[in-house]
Amino acid sequence: MLTMQEGVMALSKAEQCVELARLVGIPLMEGEVAEVAERFESLMRELERLTQLDLTHIQPVLVFPEEEA
Amino acid sequence: MTRHDIPWLSAAETAVAIKMKQVSPVEVVQAYLARIERFDGQLHAYITVMRDEALAAARQAEQTMLRGGDLGPLFGVPVAVKDQFWTRGILTTNGSRVYRDFVPDADATVITRLQQAGTILLGKLNLSELAMGGTQEPPWGIPRNPWDLERTPGESSSGSGVALAAHLCAASVGEDTGGSGRGPASYCSVVGLRPTFTRVSRYGMTPMCWYLDTAAPMTGTVQDCALILGAIAGYDPRDPFTSRRPVPDYTARFGRDLQGIRIGLLRELDDDAGMHPEVKQAIHNAVEVLRQQGAEVREVSMPLVALAGAIFVGVADTEGAGARDDILRTRAAELDRASRTRLQAAALVPAKVYNRALKARVLLRQQFLEALRHVDVLVSATAPAPPPKHTALTAPFVDADDVRSRFFFRRAYTGCYALTALPAISIPCGFTTDNLPIGLQLGVRPFAEELLLGVAHAYEQATPWHTRRAPGIAGEC
Numbered sequence: 001m002l003t004m005q006e007g008v009m010a011l012s013k014a015e016q017c018v019e020l021a022r023l024v025g026i027p028l029m030e031g032e033v034a035e036v037a038e039r040f041e042s043l044m045r046e047l048e049r050l051t052q053l054d055l056t057h058i059q060p061v062l063v064f065p066e067e068e069a
Numbered sequence: 070m071t072r073h074d075i076p077w078l079s080a081a082e083t084a085v086a087i088k089m090k091q092v093s094p095v096e097v098v099q100a101y102l103a104r105i106e107r108f109d110g111q112l113h114a115y116i117t118v119m120r121d122e123a124l125a126a127a128r129q130a131e132q133t134m135l136r137g138g139d140l141g142p143l144f145g146v147p148v149a150v151k152d153q154f155w156t157r158g159i160l161t162t163n164g165s166r167v168y169r170d171f172v173p174d175a176d177a178t179v180i181t182r183l184q185q186a187g188t189i190l191l192g193k194l195n196l197s198e199l200a201m202g203g204t205q206e207p208p209w210g211i212p213r214n215p216w217d218l219e220r221t222p223g224e225s226s227s228g229s230g231v232a233l234a235a236h237l238c239a240a241s242v243g244e245d246t247g248g249s250g251r252g253p254a255s256y257c258s259v260v261g262l263r264p265t266f267t268r269v270s271r272y273g274m275t276p277m278c279w280y281l282d283t284a285a286p287m288t289g290t291v292q293d294c295a296l297i298l299g300a301i302a303g304y305d306p307r308d309p310f311t312s313r314r315p316v317p318d319y320t321a322r323f324g325r326d327l328q329g330i331r332i333g334l335l336r337e338l339d340d341d342a343g344m345h346p347e348v349k350q351a352i353h354n355a356v357e358v359l360r361q362q363g364a365e366v367r368e369v370s371m372p373l374v375a376l377a378g379a380i381f382v383g384v385a386d387t388e389g390a391g392a393r394d395d396i397l398r399t400r401a402a403e404l405d406r407a408s409r410t411r412l413q414a415a416a417l418v419p420a421k422v423y424n425r426a427l428k429a430r431v432l433l434r435q436q437f438l439e440a441l442r443h444v445d446v447l448v449s450a451t452a453p454a455p456p457p458k459h460t461a462l463t464a465p466f467v468d469a470d471d472v473r474s475r476f477f478f479r480r481a482y483t484g485c486y487a488l489t490a491l492p493a494i495s496i497p498c499g500f501t502t503d504n505l506p507i508g509l510q511l512g513v514r515p516f517a518e519e520l521l522l523g524v525a526h527a528y529e530q531a532t533p534w535h536t537r538r539a540p541g542i543a544g545e546c
Contacts, residue, residue: 020417026397032410039414043386046379046477047418050425053376053432060427062280063310064434064490066267066515 013037075100076236080146080293087145094130094145098123101147105237113210114231116152117193126189142296144187149238151226152193155273163275164196166403177273178305179284186300194228198408200277205407215539220456223253229287230257235542243285246277248483250285251495255451255508258497260294261287265515266490267312270305278388281487291526295319322523327362333369333444345454351499351507352450371436378477381484383426386415434489441514451495451508492518496525497534
């Protein structure tokens, strides 16, 4: 029997996107799943580059405080 | 002065001509409406032309003149805005079929303030869908770049760039999330400003990205840009993020040389191997012009700029998907295919990855603020290449590197200022041998728009680029 992680790993890229989309409640259109999967993969690959940064002590900020100006 | 001369005046010159009674507000509006009628069927700058409303406002302005009083530096000036700003009783499409019937019951604060300054609203301008960029089949036509109709005018404030380059309005307000104002300004050889994030109210500006969107003055000259910013800036209780700082006179530094101003050429963008050689040369020429005016020029390195494109899409696309959650759940079929698949992909990004991008954004801001302790103004190209052909934007991606160069890294040029919430401006700085516009980007510390516009004005006045007219649209109407 597969663990959940092994089960996810066994899915194709497109199947993973369909499952993720189902979990976040966004229906994908028939015939566009492969395109969404390609876009998602390239997006994640680009964002993977941020793992090289040491962000340990950084607090995320949405609107920067005016005092910094 | 004849009716045919009017559209070639700057906004400031138009207001002076009205004040001096050389032309009337009605004559001015009629002159622009005639050009819109003649050229916009081809250019697709406008989604809605407010002919009757503009003429009525012009007649009202004439009554105001009869009563006397201070008319202000933008009185009677015909403006047009990106169709992302709510206009009470007037269709506001956001460039999307989803909003094809949306008629707001309130004006955006930007609209209210433009009216209070005495401007006359000519209409609502085309944009890529939901101010995102990349729309393959724009519902209101493909906006054409007046410098070459086969090329893009830039995104997403496309109509603003087109209308200004073709003199179909005297001034405009677009919107800038990550370069949506400065990009079209660069591609269309006009001026586009991204103010400090909290400087201009966003009330009534349909959001693309909650924490990056700013209203963006777009104009034919730097002086006009300063006047528009002065009109729309300032605290607004309907936008809790707006700053309570007083609004200065943004023309205060005009006429001064650049003695004592420290200019930093941004190395990571200047060293971009993908930069068009004529763009690089134009930027270096511009730096020399600044030096000749007394500025001290040095190189500045901010290594994180190389990752700014990745940080930008991590923040902007993910927030954009969040801001469109209702549409993605219930009306996705009405979106353009490119918008839909891009938003759907972004909606799947894990929170952990989004948070990493937010943290990297803070680090990038720290690098910018540190650099701006050592220089006053940062300089780079606005875009690494002149405007591409429309067909190049919709061509399939070849591989991951192609995706990166076309979709991600180019966003670093303008996206780094959006991420760091700093003001930046794009001004014309030359043309390629194919007569395609090149834009120079200047950036400064928060709330230093007065300095930014002063340096931009000094450069503009020393160069001829803002006086050149796009081919094919110079005819009388």
